[in-house]
Amino acid sequence: MMTDSDIALVARAVEGDEGAFQGLMEAHKDMVYSMAYRILGNAEDAQDAFQETFVSAFRNLKKFRGDSKFSTWLYRIALNRSRDILSSRRRRPQHESIHEEGFDHAAADSTDAGTDVQEALSTLPPDYRTAITLRCIMGYTYDEAADMMGIPAGTVKTYVFRGKDELRKVLSPGAAIT
Amino acid sequence: MNCDEIKALLYEYCDGELTGADAENVRAHLAGCAGCRALAAELTGVNSLLKTASPLRAPDAAVSNVLSEVRTISARRKRAAAGVHWLGFALAAAVLLIVAGLDAAGISPIPAEFGRLSSAARETIFSNIGSIMDRAHAHSDFFTEAVFYAKAAGAMLMACLLLVAAVEEHFARRLAHKFHITR
Numbered sequence: 025m026m027t028d029s030d031i032a033l034v035a036r037a038v039e040g041d042e043g044a045f046q047g048l049m050e051a052h053k054d055m056v057y058s059m060a061y062r063i064l065g066n067a068e069d070a071q072d073a074f075q076e077t078f079v080s081a082f083r084n085l086k087k088f089r090g091d092s093k094f095s096t097w098l099y100r101i102a103l104n105r106s107r108d109i110l111s112s113r114r115r116r117p118q119h120e121s122i123h124e125e126g127f128d129h130a131a132a133d134s135t136d137a138g139t140d141v142q143e144a145l146s147t148l149p150p151d152y153r154t155a156i157t158l159r160c161i162m163g164y165t166y167d168e169a170a171d172m173m174g175i176p177a178g179t180v181k182t183y184v185f186r187g188k189d190e191l192r193k194v195l196s197p198g199a200a201i202t
Numbered sequence: 203m204n205c206d207e208i209k210a211l212l213y214e215y216c217d218g219e220l221t222g223a224d225a226e227n228v229r230a231h232l233a234g235c236a237g238c239r240a241l242a243a244e245l246t247g248v249n250s251l252l253k254t255a256s257p258l259r260a261p262d263a264a265v266s267n268v269l270s271e272v273r274t275i276s277a278r279r280k281r282a283a284a285g286v287h288w289l290g291f292a293l294a295a296a297v298l299l300i301v302a303g304l305d306a307a308g309i310s311p312i313p314a315e316f317g318r319l320s321s322a323a324r325e326t327i328f329s330n331i332g333s334i335m336d337r338a339h340a341h342s343d344f345f346t347e348a349v350f351y352a353k354a355a356g357a358m359l360m361a362c363l364l365l366v367a368a369v370e371e372h373f374a375r376r377l378a379h380k381f382h383i384t385r
Contacts, residue, residue: 042276046269057260071264078268082275141255160252185213192244195251 030094038085045082052095053078055162056102062157063106065146073109077102099162100172103154110150144191152187155180160188203227208238216245289354296358300365330357 030051036044053074060073080101088097141161145153151173158169159180166184170177208231214220215228232239330353 040276040279042269042272045272049265049268053260053265054257057264058255058257061258062255067261071261074260074264075268075271079271079275082268082272141251144251156252160249161255188213188245188248191248191251192241195248196244 031090034085034088034090034094037082045085048081048094048098049078052098055095056098059099059102059157059162060106062142062145062161063103063150063154064109065142065153069106069109069113073102073105076105080105096168096172103158103172107150107154140195144194147194148187148190152183152190155183156187156191159184203231205231205235205238208232208235209241212238212242212245216242216249289351293354293358293361297361300361327357327360330354330360 030048033044033047033051037048056077057070057074060077061067061070064070064073077098081098084101088094145156148156154173155169158164158172159166164172166177166180170180173180208228211220211224211228215225220228232242333353
């Protein structure tokens with residue numbers, strides 16, 4: 025369910041209060057951007073997804089019924105926008121290679137460890153990256169992640185495990201067990 | 203349990219999601235198997251790395267762009283709502299003028315043609331006029347505005363057609379009366 029502040033802000037934003045929408049944005053902007061960036065791997069695409077997410081949320085706020093958390097509704101939009109961008113990127117031949125997807129060191133986390141996370145995530149297939157972002161970084165349950173991705177929870181679990189296995193190989197090139 | 207069976211459980215074990223006998227079996231196997239222990243250490247390392255991923259800060263430029271777009275959408279909605287009010291009043295005034303004009307010309311304000319319209323057609327007219335009133339108090343984006351104006355145009359067209367039909371009926375009656383034709 026929504027937090028009290030989200031409920032009040034959504035109600036006011038639906039009535040056309042731009043300040044209320046700005047409040048919602050302030051509360052969730054970093055998580056939306058982080059999610060888009062983890063999935064897309066570069067700042068430019070993440071900004072596009074970020075902007076499209078919030079503009080779409082503002083346009084469709086009346087359709088939000090409060091059946092789920094506002095954050096879940098919002099992050100689902102962000103996930104869909106990110107997937108759309110991934111799909112359009114796949115249609116562009118110059119971005120087919122994982123490394124050409126454009127890992128942006130400058131825009132990554134300020135810490136070395138954070139940069140390593142993003143660099144490692146960028147080597148994963150999009151579905152694995154999305155599942156790991158939702159489950160391991162954003163802390164959603166398998167059921168919640170499954171709901172957001174529109175796939176069974178068992179499949180999310182498989183993606184997470186396979187993704188972690190890929191990450192293990194990337195991070196431990198001399199791994200004895202494969 | 204052999205190494206393959208353990209490996210199938212190791213991901214959940216390293217995530218702390220394995221309990222009961224399965225967890226005990228994995229723990230016992232790891233105590234005696236260096237290979238699986240190394241794998242468990244690597245998976246734990248992956249988990250630790252993922253935990254370092256803190257939220258990133260959304261760029262100010264992207265936030266500004268969104269707020270600017272939101273202001274544009276809001277302004278458009280307010281203009282559209284104002285336009286809807288104006289259109290609603292204009293339509294109401296047009297209907298009143300038509301009724302008053304018909305009444306002054308000695309024609310029934312509710313033309314006989316209206317009575318002969320199918321109930322579905324009448325319902326459509328009332329529904330279109332009703333939707334104009336509803337929309338007068340609503341916000342909308344470009345698409346719904348387009349639908350609204352199409353409906354408003356449809357309602358006005360229907361009103362014009364009714365007027366034409368009433369005038370035709372009036373003159374037909376006068377001609378029939380003049381030439382003693384029974385209608």
